[in-house]
Structure formats: structure tokens, C-alpha cells
Amino acid sequence: MVHGSKAVLALAVDPAGARMATGSIDYEVKFWDFQGMDSTCQSFRTLTPCENHPIKNVQYSMTGDLVLIISGSSQAKILDRDGFEKAEYVKGDMYITDMANTKGHVASLTCGAWHPRIREEFMTAAEDSTLRLWDMWNKKTQINVIKCRSQTGLKTNPTCCAYSRDGNLVACVCFDGSILMWDHRKAFVNTAKVVRKAHESQTETSCITFSYGEQMLATRGGDETLKLWDLRAFKKPVHVAEDLFSRYSTTECSFSPNDSMVMTGVSMRKGETEGKLMFYDKNTFEKVHELVVTNSHVVRSVWHQKLNQLLVSCGNGIVKAYYDDKKSFRGAMLCANKTRRKVREAHTAVGQQIITPHALPLFRKDRPKSLKKQMEKARQDPVKSRRPELPLIAKGQGGRVATGGGTLSSYVIRNLGISKRVEDDQDPREAILRFAKEAEENPYWIAPAYKKTQPNPIFQSQEEEEGDDEEPSSKKPKV
Template sequence: MQRGKISFGKIQLSVNKPAPAAATTDKEESKEGAGDSATGGGFKKMDKIQMIQQIEDVAEDLESQHLKEVMGISGFGRKAAKVFDINEQIAKARVTRPSLHKKTEEKDEEEDNDDVIGPQPPSLDTNAAENNTKSSEDASEKSKEQDSDEDSEDDGDDSDDEQSLARRIPYTHEVQMQHGSRAVLALAGDPSGARVVSGSIDYDMCFWDFAGMDSSMRSFRQLQPCENHPIRSLQYSVTGDMILVISGNAQAKILDRDGFEKLECCKGDQYISDMSKTKGHVAQLTSGCWHPFNREQFLTAALDGTLRIWQGIKSKEQLQVIKTRAQGGLRTNASACCFNRDATLIAAGCVDGSIQTWDTRKMFVNTTHCVRGAHQKGADISSIVFSYMGQQLATRSNDETMKLWDLRQFKQPLHTWTNLFSRYDTTDCCFSPDDRLLVTGESLPKDQKEAKLYFYSTKTYEEVQRIPVASSHVIKTLWHPKLNQLFVSCGNGTIKCYYDDQRSIRGAKLCVVKTHRKRQQIEMVGVSQILTPHALPLFRQEKSRSSRKKMEKARMDPVKSKRPDLPITSGQGGRVASSGGTLSSYVIRNLGLSKRVDDDQDPREAILKFAKDAAENPYWIAPAYKQTQPKAIFSEKLPSDGTAAAPAAKKPKTEDDK
């Protein structure tokens, strides 16, 4: 049996020399004691103290052995593993190898049933050892070869990745959304990828819901949150339930997911020179962004030379005020601002061409990084954005350049891309989700027919791809990391959405497969007129009149034309008197009754109308008293022969009676 493991506990080697005392086991000690007793040595006389001590040792050994069995560990208690030199043991084994090889094999078979503490001892066969060393060397060589192969494969993958960067761009399919007719300056996507909002220079803000849209790609809501101010920037919060709206006004607004206003920031006092003493901005806003993981904190920048951090939706005052300074300590305005991914830095691009950063864990008195002359002076830095890893920073300016910076070496840019024409002060740039590409758009030059979208590698700084977008300016670019789709806003009011059918998920792919449902057409049956000039009057149809004659006839009808009541030209009391003479009759006639009541009719005559019908068909009173009604007894008629005495006629009064 070949054992390749090294024993750190019990070592059992059958050699001529007695094993050292450190390597003896409990069983050998017990055998030696038994041998001594068998040879007649017997037990020596011991004191009571020694006997008690030995009993305690045996108890401790039994207790430790019991604990070892329960806990399943080795080397516990006083009988711990002994330290030895493995090289010395192997050398001794090689000296006595020829004579002991067979004995060790037999011994191993006998001692397989013994309890061995720790791993098995190494084999004493030099051939096996040599084979093991050779196999280990071969394995190491193979592992080295595999490592080299893997390295070469990795290098190949890297080279392939560099070549396949263009295939990583999701632009195999294209969908167009129409915002309006003016330039779309702002574009933002929901973190979950369910919605997109856009803001334009014509004050409108549109909401796009991919789950509810069909192939017509129409927005489900359009509003003007800031009245007569263009929308400069939009951004969803980290939870996606609020939208930060940056307009040409001095007050930023926060809308909920459906477009209802939740907060409007305070406006500062224009007559206070120290901007840190005011409650808000006093000039036009230029940029703004949310905190990366605090859903109630956001940052705004304005032309009053300050950046303001706002905390809380209920409290309308700012939390911190950051002042941007130019070269000589004078005030300069920030045209773009942003947080890094872990919210430890705030970066701002200023009008004087400088890039300034502040550490959020310190006071905002001095800048952490400040690069003067990062861009041309007087040209606004339209966009500043951190990479997803947080080590790189990209800036886009109206001086037709885009620069890539490394925060560890912030004095000089890593690379500068030129000839990127820009007319709008909100033209931005963005990183790809894997930070390997940098994307930006250009405004339409005079000598070109289409504006293009440029993709640059952040490692080799070479142009990877160039996509023609539209015959207008390219302003905003959004590469959604969850959808893997590109949204591009243009100067003609359109929003282009690019996606890959294989690598992109949801988003615009949900809308393309839904067909546009047209309105159900109402089925109308045309009635054809049959002309029968010689038909009888009973079956003769009226001649069809023209629309003008129909209109004149409907105009003459007071009901169809809804003619108001004509004025009363004669009489007294007005309409109240004409309807019956009393106010109650007027109310009954006009409000209480659906049918008009003629007040001039005699009520007795109106009741006697129903007398004959009541006598012939009793319904109300007679059936109720049918069982208990007594039989009517009428007077008998007089005979016709005149035998009965007729009652005397009443004597008329005369003048004598008076």
C-alpha cells in the first residue's frame, strides 16, 4: 500500500534501532509494561502519592480520548503530535530499505486495523518516490504549459476583444420615437429599464413606457413642468420613483414617477452678495444629479457660481453650498456637475475651462483636484462623467474636444479627441457598461448631411465605430446598462433607440413586436332612395332635401335648435303671471311636473270624467267594501194607473202669505 501523505502524529517504522522515546505510543508502552511483568520484573512498590498521580493521569488520558472521539479531532490533550525532522526519517528508511521493505508491507497489513492519529506516513520505496517526483515534475511542467497556453489564450481573447469591440455595440436594430419638432436637450432612463423621459427646448416633457407602447412608439404623457423654461437635464433617482428636473429657471423641481410635482426648491435672495447666505440659487440652473445611493439627496449647479447639495424632500433648504473659484480667486460658474459611483467625490466642469473636485468626507473649502486649463477658456464643459469603476473621468466641451482623465494622474489627460463639433451646451458623453468604450455625438456641420455617433476605446484610444444617426444634431446619449440599449436624442425632436436582437433585453424590443391597433370602424349602412314618381300617396317617399334645407327646417324647430324662451311683450307679472298667477303654480309647471297642467280647467269636470268608468269598473273603493257593504234598498216606483195618492204639490207663495 502506497501512502503519499506525511504523518504529523504517530510514526510507525520497523527499524533495527529502537524508536526514539518521542515516537512511542500508548500501545507500545502498555506492551513494554506487560513484557516487564512477564519477565519477572513485577510492579515496583510505589507510594500512595505516586499511585494517585498515575490514576489521575490515566483518567485524564481516558477523558481526552473520549473528547477526541466526540469532537473528531486528533492531537488533543497531553498526547499531542510530536515535532520531528522528516528528512532524517527518510534517510534512515533508505539505509534499511532492502531488508525492511517486505517487513514493512507485512507490518502495514497487520496494523491497518490500528487507530492511526494524523495522516499516513510516506512510502519508503525510492522508485515510487522517484516516480512521484517525476510525475510531480511532469505535472508541474504540464501546469506551466497550461498556464502559458491560458496566458496565450487570454492574450488572444484580449486581442479578439479589442477587435470585437465593434460587435459589442448594440446597433443592429433601430427604433425611432418622436418627441416633437424642437431639439431634445434632456434624456434619462429608469434604473429598472421600464421607462424613459425626455425634455425639450419647447418646454415639454414626455414619458415613454416600454411595457405599454406598441410599434407606433407614442408617449403616454406629455406635460410642461416648468412652464416657460426649457428642460436642460433630467435624471431618475436611484430607486426610480422620483425625477430631478433641471430647467432654465433658478428652482429645481422633483416629480414623481407619473409626473406629479413633489418638491420645488427655494429661490435665493438676489440682493445678497454672499451666495452661501441664501436659501437657494439666484440664477439659471445648468446641471444637476442625484446622489448615487441616497434617494433624498441631490446636487444642482447654476450660473450664480455655486453648487448646492439638497437633503430631504420635505425640507426645502440646501444642506451644503460649494463655491467654484477661478484662477485669481474670483467667481466662476459651473456648467456641469456629477457624483462619482461611491459618492466620495463631486466633480464640476467650469466655464473657465477648469475641472474641480471636492471630497464629500471633508469640508468644501478647498478642492481635492483642480486642473486649470483642462479645456479652452470660455467654452462650456457640457458634460462630465465618471466611469463605472470610478478611476477614470471623461469630459466633453464646446471647444470640439473630448478628454479622458485618470484620477491617479490628474495633471494631464490620458487622451484628447478633437474635431467633435458641438452647438449645444448640453451635449454629453457616456461610458459603456464595461468601461471599454466612450461614446459621444456631434452636431451637424455645414458640409455634412448626417450627424454621427462616435465610439472610442478607452485602452487604445482608437475609433472603434462611427454610426450615422440623423440629418440633425446629436445631443444626448444614454447607454442603459441593464437593457444594453442606446438612446440618442436629436435636434429635430426625434429620439433614436439602437439595440441588438441577441444581446439586448426588454426595452424597445417589447414595443416592436406589438402591432399598432387601429380604431374600430363604425359600420354604416347607406340608405338608397328609390324614385317612384307615379306611386300612390300612401307609398310615396318624401323627396330628399339638401343639407341647407334640412338645416333651415331644424332651425325653425324650437326643440332641435334649442331656442330660448321668447320675451313677454304684454301683461303684468312676467312669466310668473303667465303660468298661473302664483309662484307655486309657476314652480309646479316648470320644475315639479313633467307635463303641463292647464290651470283654467274646472276641477269638478276633471273628476266627473272618470265617473262612468268608476261605476262600471270599480277598482279602488268598491272592492274593499265588497264583503261588508250592506245591500242598498231603493224606493219602489209608483204604479202607472195612478191608484196611489200622489204627493201634493208645493203651494207657491203668494203676496198674501207675505
């Protein structure tokens, strides 16, 4: 699926797996419908929701009817699943020092996420060193403000954020490399879990995601690492994968639907020609598989739980879908083999019309007609419309046989049987015996074949027939 010519930074699929949304550096958001597409894979809607701001993140709500748009501006937007704007949230006052007293973000957004259990709540992170929780119906101010602080107590910008699968934890990774978590059920004053120097400082950690079992956590760092953390022992990473170059601040990592593997994308270094997807075993963190995607960077990658399909966005504006014929369902399989239907358009014949009112009928030109009217006129012509020959009602004409049939048996019945038919009131035996003398004198078919072995036929006489009609005796027979 071709989004454009620039890198696709945002990619999201709705929970049902019916639609997909992509966002790019070219400020455009495109919506794709797998069931409505054909093999040409064209989007059904393209829009520029945030003017001249690149789209950094796109995410569907838990019900799939709303789409959260995170761009380079300080205002988040919500669209419905057809691309029409539902809400735009307020911008804060940049001249207020305390960020808790502003009603919205005052700097560029970096990330956003929907709450997995509460339909109306979502979260945004920005470069004003705050996380803000919003109510979907309240566009004037946020619900809560969470301030991100470094180990020295100074402000630090969150680069990515996420909710846990059950929605009880709010997590983010900051620009100083620390992982911060808050309990959603309590006041957002003190952190519930903290890991300092989880990634290298002054690098943009591009993704943080929770496993389906809710005990493991994966982070994709800008320091060319992928780290796996255990929430029960959160001081050191359980596994680390290194030498994973990432050029974009939105490179994603995710868990497989069966929670056995971790997947992430790799960008091209200088001199390289292939962008790859790397798969690691969750228990041993050994590289299970390496998939070459395209001759560009791999930015976003989604392993959809319901479809069991991989969707990958690249730096050259292409989105690729990978599926298995036996293990995948719907999604990209619906449009992969669907051919495009040719649409007939009613064109008007274009040409210069010369009006000659006093010309003879032989030299007059008809007015140009539209293609639709020409097709309707040709439909009435049996030659141009190639109408099949109509069935005959009579015996036949022009070498064609009527509905009585064209086989030999039907010909014999029509020419011999009907002309010499036996009437209903005639005795059939007399009609047959009428030809007995002729058949005996001039045998042709059956008599010569059975001449030596044929027994003499004995027919019942007329008197015996009359005797058979008498009633049987009423005398009881002896037993």
C-alpha cells in the same frame, strides 16, 4: 420616437430600463413606457413643468420612482415617474451678495444629478457660481453650498456636474475650463482634486462622467475635444480626441457597460448633412466605430447598462433607440414589433331628424341609434352576424348528415348493421352459419379467391361440446 420639432436637450432612462423621459427646447417633458407602447411609439404623458423655460436636464433617481427636472429657471423640480409634481425648491434672494446666505439659486440652472447611494439627496449647478446639495424633503433651503472659484479667486459658473459612482466625490467643470472636485465625506471648503485649464477657457464643457471602475473620468468640452483622465494621475489627460464639433451645451459622453469604450455625439458643421456617434477605445483612444444617426445634430446619448441599448436624442426632435437582437434585453425591443390594436368607438349616427307625429307608419323614420346599439341588434341576427350552422340532432336534413357521421363506414353501420343486428341472447355461430349454404352456392368475395387452396372446415359437434363440459378426473397423473 418623435418628441417634437425642436432639439431634445434632455434624455434619461430609469435604472430598470422600463421608462424614459425626454425634455426639449419647446418647454415640454414627455414620458415613455416601453412595455405600454406599440410600434407607433407614442408617449403616454406630455406636460410643461417649468412654464416657458427650456428643459436642460432630466434624470431618474437611483430607485427610478422620482425624476429631477433642470430647466432654464432657478428652481429645480421633482416629479414622480408618472409625471405628477412632488416638490418645487425655493428661489434665493438675488440681492444678497454672499451666495452662502441665500436659501436657493438666484440664477438659471445648468445641470443636476442624483446621489448614487443616498436616495433623498441631489445636486444642482447654476450660473450664480454655486453647487447646492439638497434634501428631497426640505424644499425651503439647501443642505450645503459649494462655491466655484477660478484660479484668480473670482467667481466662475459651473457648466456641468456629477457624482462619482460610489458617491464620495462631487465633481464639476466650470466656465473657465477647470475641473473641481470635493470630498463628499468632508466639509466643502477645500477642493480634493483640481485641474486648471483642463479645457479652453470661456467654453461650455457639456458633460463630465465617471467610469464604472471609478478610476477614469471623461469630459466633453465645448472646445471640440473629448478628454480622458486618470484620477490617480490627475494633472494631464491620458487621451485626447479632437475635432468633435458640438453645437449644444448638453452634448453628452458616456462609458460602455463593460468599461471598454467611450461614446460621444457630434453635431453638424456648416455644409454637413449627418450627425454622428463616435466610439473610442478606452485604452488606446483609437476610433472604434462611427455611427451615422440622422440628418441633424446629436445631443444626448445614453448607453444603458441593464438593457445594453443605445438611446440618442437629436436636434430635429427625434429620439432613436439602437439594440441587438441577441445581446439586448427588453426596453425598445418590447415595442418594436408590437402592432397597434384597433379600438372600436361607439359613434352616434349624425343626421337631421324629421319628426312627423301624424304620418302613416309606412312613411315614419326611426330615431337615429348609436353604433353600439346597432351592433348589438346585428349580433342577434344570424345572417348579419354570420353565425355558423348549428349541429343537427336528428338523422339529417337539407343534405346534411347528423352527428352519427358522414363517412361511408358510418352509413353502412347505420343502414345495414343496425337493421340486421344480432340479439344478445342469440348464438353468434348460428347467426353466421345461417348464411353458409347461400355463400357456398353463390360465392362472391372470398370463396373464388381461395377455391383451390381452401381446406375443408371441420366444426365441433354438439355431443363433443357436451362432453367437454364434464369435470376432469381427479386421479393424479403419473409423473
